[in-house]
Amino acid sequence: MDALLLTLQLAFFSTLILLLLATPLAWFLAHHQFKGKFLVEALIALPLVLPPTVLGFYLLIALGPEGPGGWLANLWGEQTLAFSFTGLLIGSIIYSLPFVVQPLQNGFILIGKKPLEVAYTLNASFWDGFLNVILPLAKPAYISAATLGFAHTLGEFGVVLMIGGNIPNETQVISIAIFEQVESLQYEQAHLLSGILLTISFVMLAIIYASRKQSKGPLL
Amino acid sequence: MRLDLKLHIKKGSFCLKADTQIQWRSPCIHVIFGESGIGKTHLLRSICGLEKGEGKIHWHHKGKTITWLDSQQKKNIPSHARHVTMMFQDAQLFPHLNVEDNLKFAFKRANANADDWQHCIDSLRLEKLLPLNVDALSGGQAQRVALARAILSKPELLILDEPLASLDWHSKQEVMEYLKRLCDQWQLPVLYVTHDVNEVLALAEDVLLLHAMTNVTTVDSPKALIDVLQSVDHPFHRLGKSSILHIGTPQEAENMNGLIALPLKQQIIYVPKPKKQSKAYTRLCIAANDVSLSLSQPNDSSIVNILKGEVCRIDDLDGHYLIQLDIDGQKLLSEISAYSFERMNIKVGMEIFAQIKGVALSQ
Structure with a gap:
């Protein structure tokens, strides 16, 4: 059960940070044209196609004592960010980035610039207009992005295995716990955890599709 | 300002x-x-x-x-x-x-x-x-x-x-x-x-x-x-291909069901009574393609407004002709096809009858 709690924590914090990071990124990509935009978009989409082990491998190096992660960890007296919850969080954020950026970007494109321009002419500043017009209009896109980001982090396996190892209470997430239980023939435990994961994932996807029907808004 | x-x-x-x-x-x-x-x-x-x-x-x-x-x-x-x-x-x-x-x-x-x-x-x-x-x-x-x-x-x-x-x-x-x-x-x-x-x-x-x-x-x-x-x-x-005619004070038209009379200098244009009765109307807008022409005065037409005028200018607009008429001293435009133009043999100075299909009133 510790693994379940840890997984939910990881998914929750990853999603939260991702929404904050992806909002300006998606807005920028939706409304600005610049040279090499396709390269940025390809880079963000990379985790969609890259084997998680490849991503995990590079992350392991980056987070390790020799990489920038190690330098960062030195600031609070650690050797490395690999095999820690923080490292796992960074990995999840990169791994789930496209699942959050893309729905938001599509949502912003669909809304267009017009509502914000109308808000400007009604004496609203950019932030005023963004918070009171764009965010409410983008609600379906945010629900979709949050759900996908959360669900995708829940299902993470390869990246976590590479950079997190399998430390109970620190880095042992549910998918790895299941793998270990099957390896050691504890099918009853594996059934329980798998059932829980299946239910959560199904409920989350059901939320997405239900909200899509209600709002007719932009989703995937 | x-x-x-x-x-x-x-x-x-x-x-x-x-x-x-x-x-x-x-x-x-x-x-x-x-x-x-x-x-x-x-x-x-x-x-x-x-x-x-x-x-x-x-x-x-x-x-x-x-x-x-x-x-x-x-x-x-x-x-x-x-x-x-x-x-x-x-x-x-x-x-x-x-x-x-x-x-x-x-x-x-x-x-x-x-x-x-x-x-x-x-x-x-x-x-x-x-x-x-x-x-x-x-x-x-x-x-x-x-x-x-x-x-x-x-x-x-x-x-x-x-x-x-x-x-x-x-x-x-x-x-x-x-x-x-x-x-x-x-x-x-x-x-x-x-x-x-x-x-x-x-x-x-x-x-x-x-x-x-x-x-x-x-x-x-x-x-x-x-x-x-x-x-x-x-x-x-x-853009416009419309004419604007200045009119005198609108008057109730006798024996003409629901129409009002808008006097020009000598002739009169009749239009359906507007919902809001207003004497403030001073102008008429007539689209050039709402005006058709006839060489003799038609007596059997459903069109109420037939005005007598004189052709004062002709312009060729690629397959169409824009005919400018002088009606009681005001200009009225009519747009007709090249076929009609040739058939009627329209020339500047000719006397002609304009049949008006629709007008818009404004103040």
Whole structure:
């Protein structure tokens, strides 16, 4: 059960940070044209196609004592960010980035610039207009992005295995716990955890599709 | 109130140069008139600050001069600080808010008080619409709400970008009435963009700003616009291809069910009685393709208005002919096919009968 709690924590914090990071990124990509935009978009989409082990491998190096992660960890007296919850969080954020950026970007494109321009002419500043017009209009896109980001982090396996190892209470997430239980023939435990994961994932996807029907808004 | 424009707008292959002053003697409606696609919207968006432009915009209001744009000095006041409100072709109400909250969005961000609110709701008759969702509104209602929202934001200048283009004739009339009344009551200078001659005639009171292709020219009254529209050499005549006839005081027509008589010098035009009886009508607008010609006086036609005139000018418009007639000293345009033109053998100086299918009345 510790693994379940840890997984939910990881998914929750990853999603939260991702929404904050992806909002300006998606807005920028939706409304600005610049040279090499396709390269940025390809880079963000990379985790969609890259084997998680490849991503995990590079992350392991980056987070390790020799990489920038190690330098960062030195600031609070650690050797490395690999095999820690923080490292796992960074990995999840990169791994789930496209699942959050893309729905938001599509949502912003669909809304267009017009509502914000109308808000400007009604004496609203950019932030005023963004918070009171764009965010409410983008609600379906945010629900979709949050759900996908959360669900995708829940299902993470390869990246976590590479950079997190399998430390109970620190880095042992549910998918790895299941793998270990099957390896050691504890099918009853594996059934329980798998059932829980299946239910959560199904409920989350059901939320997405239900909200899509209600709002007719932009989703995937 | 005066708006000084010295603008150079470039977007891809599109280029617009404007160097003009728009002066509001008393707050009233100015019209920017021109064909679609020649950059009227770009010009407006630059005035609002929604589009980047090169040049200068100065706004003189209540004894103060404010520089909205001076690209040489890298000065560009953001839209929300210019106190200009723009009303768009489609009402652009916020879909996540109901009617009341749409209005409140503007109201809260403006220096308006409860009286303004009530006055606006009452004069646009919006009370019943307040709790509705915006997608439940008809086109005319949505534009009324958009107009109220624009006015409640208490702008120093109100800009309307073809706000009636998507409305039917009846809703158009209604919104135009409201617009005129509100601008009078609120002493609000308005810049109104359209390519519809009828809207110009119904709304414009003072200066009209015309602009063609890359140049902006001004004429200073609806009368001057009429002259421009009638002079066949001017590029604008193709736009209008309409004639404007000045009429005497409308009179009740005897023995003619539901018609009123509009006297010209010698002849009379009959039109259905307008819903609102008004003696203020002084002009008629007649589209050139609503006028057909006949060499002899037709006696068995369903068309009521048959006027006698003289051909005074003929223009070949690629497969069509634009015939200018002199009717009691006023000019009337008729557009006919090349086939008819040749068959009738029309020549300048000929006496001819014009059958008029439709007219629009304006004040």
